[in-house]
Amino acid sequence: MKTALVTGASSGIGAAIARRLDSLGFNLILTARRTDRLEALASELENEATVIAADLSQKSECFRLYEEVKDRNVSVVINNAGFGLLGDFDDTDLDRELSMIDVNCAAVHILTKLFLKDLIAKDRGYILNVGSSAGLMPGGPLMATYYATKAYVVSLTQSIDEELRARGSRVRVAVLCPGPVQTEFNDVADCDFAVQGISAEYCAEEALKGLFSGKTVIVPDRGMKLATAAVRVAPRRATLRTARRLQSKKLSGRKG
Numbered sequence: 448m449k450t451a452l453v454t455g456a457s458s459g460i461g462a463a464i465a466r467r468l469d470s471l472g473f474n475l476i477l478t479a480r481r482t483d484r485l486e487a488l489a490s491e492l493e494n495e496a497t498v499i500a501a502d503l504s505q506k507s508e509c510f511r512l513y514e515e516v517k518d519r520n521v522s523v524v525i526n527n528a529g530f531g532l533l534g535d536f537d538d539t540d541l542d543r544e545l546s547m548i549d550v551n552c553a554a555v556h557i558l559t560k561l562f563l564k565d566l567i568a569k570d571r572g573y574i575l576n577v578g579s580s581a582g583l584m585p586g587g588p589l590m591a592t593y594y595a596t597k598a599y600v601v602s603l604t605q606s607i608d609e610e611l612r613a614r615g616s617r618v619r620v621a622v623l624c625p626g627p628v629q630t631e632f633n634d635v636a637d638c639d640f641a642v643q644g645i646s647a648e649y650c651a652e653e654a655l656k657g658l659f660s661g662k663t664v665i666v667p668d669r670g671m672k673l674a675t676a677a678v679r680v681a682p683r684r685a686t687l688r689t690a691r692r693l694q695s696k697k698l699s700g701r702k703g
Contacts (some may be wrong), residue, residue: 448495450521452476454503454512454558455528457484460577460628463651466527469494471655473523474514478503503528503554504546513561522569523658524562526555531593544592551596555605559620563607566618575658576604578622580666597624601664608663617636623654623665 451468455461457479463477469492477485482500489496499515501508529551532539555576566572581587582601587594604622611618627644645668657665 448472448474450474450476450519451525452516452521452562453525453527454554455476455577456488456502457481459649460623460625460650460654461525461527462488463647464527464575464654465496465598466492467648467651467655468525469496476519476521478512479528483583504549506549506553506557509554509557510561513558517561517565522560522566522572524558524572524574525577526558526575528554529577529596531590533590535589536591539592547592548596551593552599555600558660559603559607561661563618563620567611567616570617573616573658574618574620575654575665576600577654578604578624580624582622582625583624583664583666583682605663608685609689619658619661619663621658621663621665623650623652623657623667 449472450513451465451473453465453468453475456465456475457478458469461479465477469475469640472494474494475496476491476499477489477496478499478501479485480500480502481546482498484501485498489498495518497516499510499512503509503512530547532543532547557575558575562572562574566574578600579593579597581590581594582599584594584598597676601622601624608620608658611620625645628650629644629646650667654665655669
């Protein structure tokens with residue numbers, strides 16, 4: 448039986464990808480901090496689902512997770528855990544930002560490296576790192592750390608996948624770069640998107656379609672594809688100013 452690991456599976460894109468993988472016949476290993484939500488999701492699924500609570504902001508938890516599942520013949524890894532933070536860089540909480548770097552970058556790095564070695568040994572399998580359209584931009588004033596972490600994920604993933612292709616490996620590593628998605632991201636980041644997002648279900652469907660067809664960078668929404676293409680030819684300063692105006696609109700929708 449095929450087995451997939453999904454981090455950050457308690458809600459949003461992670462939960463939607465888990466449901467989609469279940470419909471494709473995968474057994475699931477679901478991980479996040481909130482056990483109750485993972486168990487609720489597992490109860491919905493048709494195939495076997497294992498729940499493992501883990502706080503991936505702790506590097507030791509990343510290694511523990513790998514050790515617990517490394518003998519489960521995992522063929523698909525979805526590195527989805529992550530969060531954002533909105534505000535001027537000199538005002539945002541440093542501890543919160545360091546935790547973001549640990550989850551968005553270090554956890555992705557550790558789990559990708561550990562599972563990749565196993566997949567290469569078998570010459571089969573897939574890793575999907577959930578990034579963001581933010582990672583395709585030159586920067587994001589008012590979300591500086593978040594944009595930087597997602598740029599790390601995009602760069603790391605593209606580099607690894609090219610290494611694999613150069614050696615003729617059948618293992619594929621891809622990065623998902625959506626724009627706004629209708630999830631709990633806003634609540635965690637304490638902001639409100641200025642534009643309507645796509646559904647988590649649509650995002651999950653497009654993500655897995657792209658992953659299994661061999662794409663390296665997956666941008667699920669047409670509007671964001673056009674926006675990221677425009678960024679490549681626009682002056683960097685103009686792009687940064689536009690990004691700041693968009694983030695300012697999120698601040699205007701901030702709660703309380």
